[in-house]
Amino acid sequence: MRNIQKISLFAGLALVLLSDNLSAATSAHINENTCKTIAQQIHVNNLFINKNQKIEVLFTTNENGKVNFALAKTQNDVLKKHLESAFLKLTLLQLKANNVYAIELKITVK
16 A cells, blocks of 8 residues: 655745845745745645755735745755746735745645
């Protein structure tokens, strides 16, 4: 019988807001409801990973809250494409438009 692994995804609070010229970083905040929204809508299949991982994802939203840019910082190309594609489907109305947010995803294999 094949053993199926369960994957848990936890979204951490946002850490960084980058300025337009990227020379200065200031603290930004993604509220708890937005973190829960991300955690509920991002699903990671156990085919992508076989160990616990922390992955930082940078993203921006437009004026309507739609994520219009996502960059997952991982060397796993399949997981990177999956996460970036999943983030681009999100709408996060509580975030300011045209800011770069960073969130750490803790992916746990169970």
